[in-house]
Amino acid sequence: MGRTEVRDGTGGTGDAVIRLDGVCKVFDVYRRTGLLRRERREVRAVDGISFEVARGETVGYIGPNGAGKSTTIKMLTGILVPSGGSVRVAGIDPSRERTRLARRIGVVFGQRTTLWWDLPLRDSYDLVRRMYRVEPARFRANLDRCVDLLDLGPLLEVPVRQLSLGQRMRGDIAAALLHDPEVLYLDEPTIGLDVISKAKVRQFLAEVKAAGATTVLLTTHDLTDIEQLCERVMVIDHGRLVHDGDLAGLHAVGASERVLVVDFARELPAVDVPGARTVRVEGPRQWLSFPASASAAPLVAEVAARYPLVDLSVREPAIEEVIARLYGDRASL
Amino acid sequence: MADAGVPRAGRPVRPFPPGEPVPPEEPAWRRPADGLRAYGLIVGMWTRSALAYRLSFVMMTFGNGALTALDFAAVAIIFGHTTRLGGFSLAQTAFLYGTSGMAIGLADLLLGSMDGLGQRVRDGTLDAMLVRPVPVFVQVAADRFALRRLGRVSQAALVLAWSLSRLDVAWTPGTVLLLPVMLVSGAAIFSAVFTLGAAFQFRFGDASEVQNSFTYGGNALTQYPPTVFAKELVRGATFVVPLAFVNWLPATLILGTPQPLGLPRWVDWVSPLVAAAVCAAAAVAWQAGLRSYRSTGS
Ligand SMILES: Nc1ncnc2c1ncn2[C@@H]1O[C@H](COP(=O)(O)OP(=O)(O)O)[C@@H](O)[C@H]1O
Ligand SMILES: [Mg+2]
Numbered sequence: 001m002g003r004t005e006v007r008d009g010t011g012g013t014g015d016a017v018i019r020l021d022g023v024c025k026v027f028d029v030y031r032r033t034g035l036l037r038r039e040r041r042e043v044r045a046v047d048g049i050s051f052e053v054a055r056g057e058t059v060g061y062i063g064p065n066g067a068g069k070s071t072t073i074k075m076l077t078g079i080l081v082p083s084g085g086s087v088r089v090a091g092i093d094p095s096r097e098r099t100r101l102a103r104r105i106g107v108v109f110g111q112r113t114t115l116w117w118d119l120p121l122r123d124s125y126d127l128v129r130r131m132y133r134v135e136p137a138r139f140r141a142n143l144d145r146c147v148d149l150l151d152l153g154p155l156l157e158v159p160v161r162q163l164s165l166g167q168r169m170r171g172d173i174a175a176a177l178l179h180d181p182e183v184l185y186l187d188e189p190t191i192g193l194d195v196i197s198k199a200k201v202r203q204f205l206a207e208v209k210a211a212g213a214t215t216v217l218l219t220t221h222d223l224t225d226i227e228q229l230c231e232r233v234m235v236i237d238h239g240r241l242v243h244d245g246d247l248a249g250l251h252a253v254g255a256s257e258r259v260l261v262v263d264f265a266r267e268l269p270a271v272d273v274p275g276a277r278t279v280r281v282e283g284p285r286q287w288l289s290f291p292a293s294a295s296a297a298p299l300v301a302e303v304a305a306r307y308p309l310v311d312l313s314v315r316e317p318a319i320e321e322v323i324a325r326l327y328g329d330r331a332s333l
Numbered sequence: 334m335a336d337a338g339v340p341r342a343g344r345p346v347r348p349f350p351p352g353e354p355v356p357p358e359e360p361a362w363r364r365p366a367d368g369l370r371a372y373g374l375i376v377g378m379w380t381r382s383a384l385a386y387r388l389s390f391v392m393m394t395f396g397n398g399a400l401t402a403l404d405f406a407a408v409a410i411i412f413g414h415t416t417r418l419g420g421f422s423l424a425q426t427a428f429l430y431g432t433s434g435m436a437i438g439l440a441d442l443l444l445g446s447m448d449g450l451g452q453r454v455r456d457g458t459l460d461a462m463l464v465r466p467v468p469v470f471v472q473v474a475a476d477r478f479a480l481r482r483l484g485r486v487s488q489a490a491l492v493l494a495w496s497l498s499r500l501d502v503a504w505t506p507g508t509v510l511l512l513p514v515m516l517v518s519g520a521a522i523f524s525a526v527f528t529l530g531a532a533f534q535f536r537f538g539d540a541s542e543v544q545n546s547f548t549y550g551g552n553a554l555t556q557y558p559p560t561v562f563a564k565e566l567v568r569g570a571t572f573v574v575p576l577a578f579v580n581w582l583p584a585t586l587i588l589g590t591p592q593p594l595g596l597p598r599w600v601d602w603v604s605p606l607v608a609a610a611v612c613a614a615a616a617v618a619w620q621a622g623l624r625s626y627r628s629t630g631s
Binding site for chain 2: 027066070074077078079080081098099100102103105107109111112113114115116118119123126127130131132
């Protein structure tokens with residue numbers, strides 16, 4: 001697959017497919033304060049963000065509501081013109097060459113469909129094929145895979161407006177991949193979905209990721225998405241990047257803790273092992289809390305050596321809490 | 334291409350291998366052709382999907398034609414009481430009616446979905462159009478294309494044909510050529526007005542009423558002789574929103590009627606130039622509007 005060079009020949013530098021440098025987006029918001037008077041207020045939706053995403057990476061982009069995630073994605077697709085800073089996607093300035101970039105990216109908005117409301121899925125896909133000039137054989141292969149992996153078979157003849165949210169989302173995700181985009185933006189692709197639809201979407205995205213050809217930027221509220229799909233996570237708050245690293249790093253920064261749940265052969269007083277704190281005792285079961293950034297293995301070995309261990313499990317921290325703590329830190333600065 | 338032959342049975346080993354290299358950018362001179370092609374694609378899709386419900390399609394088209402036929406009946410009724418309207422005979426008025434109706438009918442057929450732009454801006458669905466490799470203008474114009482709008486064009490064409498059969502015109506090569514030119518220019522002028530209206534909707538989400546008052550109002554205006562309106566209105570339609578160039582002015586050359594504002598005769602020939610100018614203005618306004626689009630917050 002010696003095609004990376006081909007793509008980079010179009011102006012991308014190095015292996016960064018997405019590159020943001022000091023990007024800002026300011027909205028003027030007007031509020032009526034009287035019959036004729038309006039008050040102008042600036043909303044800095046994105047306030048000086050810089051990051052790079054390498055080819056083939058799957059990156060999570062998280063933050064509370066109104067943090068600026070969607071605004072960032074809109075600038076990365078060319079929908080919005082940045083107020084400042086520079087944006088490059090596959091070597092292209094999105095807002096200047098939006099139509100040219102469109103062929104190379106796929107976009108899924110969880111909140112609203114990119115498909116044609118009144119057309120059956122199959123017709124929508126056919127239109128996508130012609131618009132993007134996808135070669136018929138390649139289109140068929142991609143469509144077959146999407147139909148297979150996303151269970152779209154029974155839905156192809158149904159007009160988009162009659163699909164359930166979960167079905168529509170699967171339909172949208174397929175549509176975004178039919179032209180083999182280099183970059184896939186997913187803005188809250190699991191929002192409002194039931195557990196089964198969420199699982200299908202995740203499993204599908206895991207397959208896309210495994211193929212390694214697509215760079216994915218994923219915005220979500222569901223941290224399980226991030227845990228299952230992203231090796232790297234960026235946290236945005238009030239338009240600023242507050243964390244960029246792996247999940248473990250996020251735990252370390254957030255000083256979060258994992259919990260080792262151990263079942264002993266009999267009831268014991270609260271055990272005392274270095275590097276952990278016993279936070280709860282219930283009959284023969286005890287809960288030992290330890291830093292999320294530390295490995296569980298030495299702790300398990302220590303406990304097993306000293307006490308009659310029957311069973312154990314490790315509970316990951318809820319990332320919501322981690323992020324809340326991160327925000328808390330920033331708020332107190 | 335290498336994976337095109339992967340058998341359907343069994344899970345493919347590597348879904349979504351990288352695609353073919355992205356083709357180099359098309360040269361700028363190809364872009365209008367690309368836009369037209371995309372327009373054709375979208376229009377074809379909507380037409381096929383409308384034809385799938387053949388009965389409803391036939392009924393809609395028929396209903397459309399019947400409604401517009403009633404529309405001309407209103408004009409004919411006026412002539413039940415008088416033989417002249419502002420100095421124009423029924424056949425001459427029918428000529429104005431037919432040319433105006435064909436011009437706006439063609440514009441409406443081609444760009445009729447433009448007034449839905451405000452709605453798309455307000456609910457944020459324009460975003461979906463902005464991420465496709467097809468000009469937004471083409472997508473908005475072709476959205477929900479309805480072939481039944483041909484009903485209006487055909488009705489106006491019939492009225493025009495009837496008027497030509499009744500009129501006593503001293504045709505010259507110039508006026509023979511002028512007839513199609515004025516129809517095309519008229520359609521272009523109305524299209525430009527549609528586009529200008531839409532461009533404002535980027536900023537002022539619900540300007541579609543204003544746009545409609547210029548387009549459909551302009552149609553209502555130009556299907557009657559200019560002599561029945563106040564001079565100020567005719568001046569406005571000549572110098573401000575140049576609807577007089579749709580038919581009033583060029584028609585004086587064919588019908589031999591007096592120039593409504595007493596302007597020099599050459600003014601009656603310049604409809605194509607005026608059409609080109611308003612189209613250019615509309616294009617600039619559209620670009621500016623698109624540039625100022627700010628999507629919607631969640
Ligand atoms: N089109 C817009 N006009 C005005 N304000 C906007 C617009 N889009 C977003 N905002 C504001 O910018 C901020 C960031 O919004 P957004 O990027 O949608 O956040 P997120 O996707 O992280 O929830 C919010 O305060 C939002 O109200
Ligand atoms: Mg959002």
